[in-house]
Amino acid sequence: MLAAYFDDSGTHPDSPVVAFGGLLGTEEQWNVFETAWRALLENPLPGKPPLKQFHLAPLRAKRGEFEGYSLAERDRLNYLFRHVILDIGLVTFAVAVDRIAWNKLVVGPMVEEVAPPEALCFVKCVDSVLATCRFRKPGQPLVIVFDQGVRRQLEIWGRFYKSQREKYPEIAGIGFATVSEVLPLQGADLIATESYQFAQEWLKSPDGPKANPHFQDFIMRDLSGGVILTTEHIEEIIERWKSVSART
Template identity: 25%
Template sequence: MQESLRVFIDESGVHDNSPVVTVAMYAGQPVDWRLFAQDWNAAKHPINIIHAVDCANRTGEFDGWDRDKRNAFAAKLLPVLPRHNLVGVAVGINLEHFRAAMAAHPELVDMVGTPYSACFQWAVQTFLNMMGQYGADQPVQFFHEHNDYEAEARVAFKFVQTHRPTKEPIALSFISKADAVELQAADVLAYEANHVLRSPKGARRPSWDAIDPDRNIITLKHYGEDNMQILVSTLLDFRRRALAAGWDGIVDPNG
């Protein structure tokens, strides 16, 4: 039986009044994830579970650390990510401009739901589009953390699963960061991508340079004032195609 490509998903910007909500994911083959986990576990010692926001703010397991110790830790940990055969996708949506655009298209609000749901749906869709472009046809197993957004993720995933552009089997499971170090990688990517996408034309942070040094590992998409209409037009087209394929225009809130 063909092994599934494994994709680990996390979000950022949903709790801290961020102007952007971001959903990010890393994908890799099982063998590559096993090699990553060995490397990551060694590099993150003595930390048990990496939470990027705790590392940045020196809270949680990083409580009591000074900046120099934190920076040295990050300089050792972050380069683990580009050393392995993983690819990333991160999608950020500017909340102010998204809400303004959706006010003019209530039919899209019914389809995409909350900003988080829209971002999750669009990130998964972007990844599947990439797979289709590369001709990949293996099953895909997505993993999402058990958290407050689990129910929304289920609904958004079910919609994409029904109307996806490719026909490889896809599935979604929920696990914890304690049980999957791969989710810790997605946590870092979501946090760093959110900071990039708050000011997408600005200078990149050194931490971003560490995880994507040659700008060829992470696909970043940002929807804000300059290009929100592109997202709206694409969603309208997606909705038209779904209706033509038999969708009744209702997203099941029970997933």
């Protein structure tokens, strides 16, 4: 059994970017991941109390459970958690949509008829995972889990994939779960948050975006894939919508 976990970042209406990030691994890899991740939660750093959850945004902002951490301690903890992912060799995925461009271009009747950027991220994530599984582990069943917070928006898209068993026979299930309770989703949170921040930098300066040093290892490795959907991609979606609308 293969399993992929995805979290989201920037899904609030005034966000400049919508991003999804996730991880794909085998059952054996996920067993190793959960053991290592839980050990870090229970003993994050010498002298620090156990953590209920790893959440990258509060760590960077020194909020919540990380309020008493110095900059050096937060940097060290970020390093330890990201290396759980890297050392196990999980495949990472990221999809981001320029929401500012989306809001400028998707207007009028399209707002109600074109799927929102969160759905576009969802579809890109599922399709990317399927393509990777078919290349690396053909024929193996796959379960995909997303953050519970986007269930209301995206559950219909999960049902769409599951309804087409002949086209997507690998998909054993698409579900939603709570990040605080499912450790792999906390790993996905790390990728989603980094991707959200990197996408904003990329949109400002496509020729020389500044990646957080902790994200650099993910960008440079062969087991990582990602896409940022910009004005050009959104215009293509609008043209397809116009073409379909003209025929109906």
